[in-house]
Amino acid sequence: MGVCRVIEAQALTKRYGPKTAVDDLSFEVRPGFVTGFLGPNGSGKSTTMRLLLGLDRPTAGRSLINGKSYVDFAAPLHEVGALLEARAVHTGRSARNHLLAMAATNRIPRSRVDEMIGLVGLEDVAGKRVGGFSLGMGQRLGIASALLGDPGVLLLDEPVNGLDPEGILWIRNLLKALAAEGRTVFVSSHLMSEMAVTATEVIVVGRGKLIASGSVAEVIRGAGGGVVLVRTTEAERLAALLVAAQKVERLAPDVLQVSGMDSAAIGLVAAREAIPLIELTPQQATLEEAFMEITRDAVEFHGAELSGTELRGTELRGTELAPSGVGEAR
Amino acid sequence: MTATTIARSDVGAARITQAGVVRSEWIKIRSLRSTWFSLLAAVVMIVGLGTLFSGLHAHRVEQGNGPGAQIGLDATQVSLRGVFLAQLAIGVLGVLVITGEYSTGMIRSSLAAVPHRQPVLIAKALVFGVVVFVVSLASTFAGFLLGQQAQASTHAQASLSTPGALRAIVGGAAYLTLIGLLAVGLGFLIRNTAGAIATLFGIVLVAPILAAALPEPYSNDVAKYLPLNAGSQILVTMNFDPTQLRPWPGIAVTALYSVVALVGGALMLKRRDA
DSSP: OOSOOSEEEEEEEEEETTEEEEEEEEEEEOTTSEEEEEOOTTSSHHHHHHHHTTSSOOSEEEEEETTBOGGGOSSGGGTEEEEOTTOOSOTTSBHHHHHHHHHHHTTOOHHHHHHHHHHHTOGGGTTSBGGGOOHHHHHHHHHHHHHTTOOSEEEEESTTTTOOHHHHHHHHHHHHHHHHTTOEEEEEESOHHHHHHHOSEEEEEETTEEEEEEEHHHHHHHTTOOEEEEEETTHHHHHHHOTTOSEEEEEETTEEEEESSOHHHHHHHHHHTTOOEEEEEEEOOOHHHHHHHHTGGGOSSOOOOOOTTGGGSOOOOGGGSOSSSSOOOO | OOGGGOOOOOOTTOOOOHHHHHHHHHHHHHTOHHHHHHHHHHHIIIIIHHHHHHHHHHHHIIIIIOTTOOTTOOHHHHHTTHHHHHHHHHHHHHHHHHHHHHHHSHHHHHHHHSTTOHHHHHHHHHHHHHHHHHHHHHHHHHHHHHHHHHTGGGTOOOOTTSTTHHHHHHHHHHHHHHHHHHHHHHHHHHOOHHHHHHHHHIIIIIHHHHHHTSOHHHHHHHHTTSHHHHHGGGGOOSSOOTTSOOHHHHHHHHHHHHHHHHHHHHHHHHHSOO
8 A cells, every 4th residue: 555644744743832742743644544543631632633734833843634734735625624622613603604604715615515514414503603502513513614625634633522422423424434435534532432433543642642553453452462361270370380471460269360461372381381271261452441551651630549538528620630521621 | 314425526626715715704704793793883983973073063163152163173073083982893893803713713713724824814804994994984974974964053064075074084984994904913913802902902092191191392202103193183174283193194104003913913823823
């Protein structure tokens, strides 16, 4: 596969004063797949999106889309559609007028605006001011805006944020269908579970740095490949023999949990030493677990460690809570 | 509902044109309520206050000094006094056209659609400038005509053929447009509604007061070059104040403030992260 790099980040770096938001980040995104851009909140995903769109200027490095810098597109909306986080829409304007204004810049016909309003299901509220929209309606408007120019590349920052289950399903199917048409779909999210079912490829960042990239399966494997549960009558002897393992935990007198060694290797050791195995079960890691594993050191705000006594107090500050389910702070 | 329903539109040789960006800004400016409220306020101030001041002036003449003794009052200027209040509405609108995009995040959509950025500023200034000029001109005309009617009893009212009257009418609209464009430039420079409005009215309304506090020989040398003092000379048709600039040089000085703010705004727009 030769010319398969639609989005390229090359040593992309962005510093805001002393804070490095994106740190020497390089990656490639191929067409025809949904590529997830994963990372905890504050890991530089939104900044990277803004750099790709030429909204922020990189401190170092560069990014290319279809081999070009974004600012060099003659009509960018026809090539790249973007859903920006935090709803980049004037709240005092109606959805239709917003789309008409966006369309006019890139000479997109009016008919396309109504088509997109229909596609995202906003017909009934298209004439209403965006300020009164729910988060889900806002996201649908953002999707309509991104698809206006029928672009081959889509950059979507947290598109499922605030959507109800029906909306999430809708986005998931839409993204897959867009990718199936050969488009490049690059979607950021901090929701691993969502990306696990939507994305084929993932790029994982933490503190602005690339942590892992590849197919979902590769990333899971790279994170340690999960663990193997071993039930044996000679747990102690087997544990001592599994020198290749990263970690062997004894969960019960006859149960070991082995990480960093696959079931075949464990089985061979046991066979060689004639240790009877009653059970040998690989525990399939999920993308979520893999993500937690590989971003452990890269999480910006660790969850406050709450002991029983601390729970009595009410001094839980928002920023110290675990970074899940909350929109990325801007 | 799947994406297969998305027909490929004719991408062809589409490219961003200044005309397209202007059309976009025209859609934007007319689709916000704040535009209509601000313009309505400006119209009411120009026409209403022009008529009111003219009526009060005529009343004063009837009461005291009698016909002929106009105490040197400029009938045209009296009927255009509303311009001074209308500049508040126009100034606020000029700031909001820009900072409203920054506060809502809309600016990122606008600049992603037009990554060269400058066409956005040009289109905004152009569309806003034309809208404000047209509305202001209609208002100064109406204010002048109604105002002169209200001054009929003084027998010293002006007409469109009075020397300087037309200049004052068109100039009043031009002055408001320039103050509005100064606001647009400050909006791009400061990006924050409160900050830009404070700066605008600091320059336009507060600076003349501060200049007056300077020691005598310098006080007027500074004051006459401030945008309010300089630009408002265009409303004068008689008894020109020798310490102030003449009408045309005056409005040119005000225009210079607007140009500097717009150029500064354009440079910062290009340089800064959105």
